[in-house]
Amino acid sequence: MTGQIPLLTLAQAEPAAHQWRRTATLRRALITVVILAQTLVATYFMLWILPYHGSTYVELGMVVTFAILFAWISVGFWIGVLGFYYRRRGGDPLSLLNQHSEVTLCSTPLARTAIVMPIYHETVERCFGGIKTLYRSLERTGQLHHFDFYILSDSRDPDVWLREQTAWTSLCAELGADNRLFYRRRTLNLNYKSGNVADFLRRWGRLYDYMVVVDADSLMEGRTLVRMVQLMQRHPQVGILQSSPTLMNGQSLFARVQQFANQLYGPLFTTGLAAIQLGDAAFWGHNAIIRVHAFSGHCGLRKLPGWGLFRGPVMSHDFAEAAYMGRSGYEVWLEPALTGSYEESPPTLVDELGRDRRWAKGNMQHLWLMLRSKRLRFAHRMAFLNGIMAYLASPLWLCFLILTTIETTRLTLWPIDYFPDRHQLFPLWPEWHPEWAIGLVGTTLALLFLPKFLAVADALLSGRARDFGGGFKLQKSVFLEIIISALLAPIRMLSHTHYVLEALLNRALSWAGQNRSLETSWRAAFLNQAPGTLIALSWSSFAWWLDPMFFLWSLPVAMPLILAAPTSVILSRTQLGLDAREGGWxxxxxxxxxxxxxxxxxxxxxxxxxxxxxxxxxxxxxxxYLNAIHRHLARPRSGKARRAHLDELCGKCLELGPDYLDRREKSLLAQDSISLERLHQQAWRAPEDSPWRRLIDEHDLSRRPVHQSRPDAARSQRSHRSPAPAQ
Incomplete structure (x- = not known):
């Protein structure tokens, strides 16, 4: 391929692949044995804590759900422990970055790379500002000439995509990037983000060795991008190299809590996860570099052929693409030591849950891929299962709470049944072991919180605590984060349960851009959280009536749900986030x-x-100036019927004003250069009582100097909207 160097052939890479596969098998087997043994012991204790030792259907259900949930949190615990171990050793010796010296990597020549940003109704200033930041950072490395930038828009609202075109034109002029920064908007949205990227590959993929996919809220340092290309050059068997993006630029209190937790705890978990996955890692959909010819040849996503949820396009495409890359013989690596890779957190709980609603449906689709796809590597099937459990754990937790309530109600209101099995010969005497229950609760809490304390220890031992404001500020921030996480956990549980049920029932979801800055209103918070609040109030009232001790047991779950609306509003406040930063939190x-x-x-x-x-x-x-830009980016629409329809819309727009056109009609006019020119000329000649004359007077446009009216510059941009070979 263009720019590829014979540093390591695929044949030479085979021994290295066998080495990491043997190590990965050993590590996975060891952690599986430990998790299963730990879960069996905990389940045994749970079985003997219950009065009838699992002899009733309710208790059996409690034991099964407990075992699954305990194994699930055990996985996270041991990944954190493994991450702590390797971080204290200086990193995993098998990671790609640790296989090469700094001198070797710096001497590695680069290859042509496209930085691809698919967008859909995103905040224009943020995504184009992010591209500008990426461009400037690469410029400082002196390697900018190896990279091109593509903004791939699926936006349908003309008030969004017209602003995208304006921003692109302005950015090209500011950066001098006419032949390096390209913008393309699809007129037909097929298969969401994955379809957008596939369309790019069909048009321009042959021009590049690699592509780096970034999201609208992504940021990456230029040196990180250069290093990723160098690693791909050194390892031709690698199809996808995933960086570990950390959260930054949070303004609201919610976003600041999320980014603090991500930056403090994240390195432990990503290091442990990478050590288990090695070359069978997952692709997270962004901030990753991809070998173009391998991705184009092996990662096409067919529509699911099943029924309901399991029919149609794959929504969460990234895990599926990683699995297909592994099936084709290429490796997928997660490299936690690649710093300088960032993304942003949703600013509010409402926005996070809205995103989770889409992710939950996409992850539930992976059930089909996990069970029905052929020749997938076992590690990638487990990655599918991991993504499914990220949401399925919530309804399991809710089931456990419901079963616990039923069991408590039965023991309180009904006489003890000494013969739960009608075929038994001897009575079964209920037994209680409160000391075992306390021990089991303590063990569960240790699995949940010990990795966080290991992360604090790692920060203190490595000197990273200074980056969090020092040891004291770090510890008080951890305390605040734990409290807020405890408040959010039941809210997420109930919401995720709702989303999983919606997904399994194949409820339709809307596809929209994400809010990056707005706060949550009290009305929106109460409407969003009202069902959970009512359920929690009913449950805690019933618990109080049933047994005061059971009421106290229910409070850690019920109270956060009762307070969900004010919690959501308070955490969304930007001023509180700024105050926390000023106070060192x-x-x-x-x-x-x-x-x-x-x-x-x-x-x-x-x-x-x-x-x-x-x-x-x-x-x-x-x-x-804006009219010149959009007129030269548009095309004249041909065809007698289409022309007549556009002329009719122009007349309607000039007579009644833009408010009387819907989004589709505005889009049709804005995509036609003839209509834009006619509208511009006749709007400025409109009579005094015209809606367009009122807009001109309202904004005092007739008195403003139009110093930016440069049709020639806009015409120049028109000629550079896509690489010459693809036109």
Whole structure:
């Protein structure tokens, strides 16, 4: 391939592959044995804690759900322990980054790489500001000439995609990137994000050795991108190299809690996960580099052929693409030591749960892929199971609570049944072992919280505590994070249960861009959390009536649900997040050390003529510079019937104003260069009582100097909207 160097042939890579596969098998077997043994012991204790020792259907259900949940949290515990072990040793010796010296990697030549950002109704200033930040960072490495940038839009709202075109044109002019920064908007949205990337590969994939997929909220340092290309050059058997993005740039209190937890605890878990997966890692959909020819040849996603949920396009495509890459013989690696890879957290709990609603449905689809796909590696089937359990654990937890309530009610209100099995010859005497129950609860809490304390120990031992404001500020932030996480856990449990049921019933979901900055209103919070609050109030009232001790047992779950609405509102407040930062709470390294990426990202990108119009469509019609841009990016629509329809829409728009057009009609006009030119000319000649004349007077456009009216510059941008070979 272009730019590929014979550093290591696939034949030479075979012994290395056998080595890591043997080690991976040993590590996975060891951790599986430990988890199963631990779960069996805990289940045995649970069995003997119950009055009838699992002899009733209710108790049997409790034991089964407990065993699954205990094994699930045990997996997380041992991954954290393994991560702590390897971090204290200086990293996993088998990781790709530890296989090469700094000198060797720096001497590795690069290859042509595309940085691809699929977007859909995203905040224009943020995603284009992120591209600008990536561009500047790569420019500082001196390796910019190896990279091109593609913004792949699926936006349908003309007030969004017209602003995207304006931002792209302005950014090209600011960076001098006419032949390096490209924008393309699909007119037909097929298969969501994966379809968008597939369309890019069909058009321009042959021009590149690698592509780096980033999200609208992604940030990556230029040196990290260069290092990822160098690692791919050194390892031709690697199809996907996934970095470990950390959260940053959070403003609300909710986002700051999430990013603090991610930056403190994340390195332990990603290091442990990478040590178990090795070359059978998962792809997370962004902040990863992909070998283009391998991805194009082996990772196409067919529609699911089943029924209901298991029919149609694969929604969570990333895990499936990693599994197909592994099936084709290529390796997928997670490299936790690749620093300088970032993303942003949803700013509010409502937004996080909205995102989880889509992810839950996509992950539930993986049941079909896990069970029905042929020749997948066992590790990738387990990755599917891991993603499924991320949401299925919530309904299991809820089932355990329901069964516990039924068992308590039966023991309190009904006489003891000494013969639960009608065929038994001797009575079964109920037994209680409160000391065993306390021990089991303590063990469960240790599995949940000990990895967090190991992360604190790792930060203190490695000196990273300074990056979180010092040891004292770190510990008080951990205490606050644990409290907030405990408040959020029951809310997430109930919401995820709802989403799993929706997914299994194949409820339709809307596809929309994510909120990156808005706070949660009290009305939205109460509407969103009302069902959970009512359920918790009913449950805790029943528990109080049934048994005061059972009421106290229910409070850790019921109280967070009762307080869910105010919790959601308070955590969404940006001012509280800023106050926490000023007080030294929840600090992250980029805030204590400073970050060039954040400095480049803020303030956000400003667009020409933005302040003059309430909508981008109005600006495209009235503002001479914006009209020139969009007119030259549009194409004249041919066909007698289509032309007549567009002329009719133009007349309607000029007579009644833009408010009388729907989104589709505005899009049709904005995509036609003839209509844009006609609208611009006649809007400025409109009579005094015209809605367009009122808009001109309202914004005082006739008195403003139009210093940015540069049709020639816009025409130049039109010629560079895509690489020449693809036109």
């Amino acid at each position: 929840l600090l992250i390294p980029e805030e204590t050390r400073g970050s060039r990426l954040l400095d480049d990202l803020n303030p956000p990108l400003s667009l020409p003529g933005e302040a003059l119009h309430e909508s981008a469509f109005e600006g495209a019609v009235l503002h001479p």
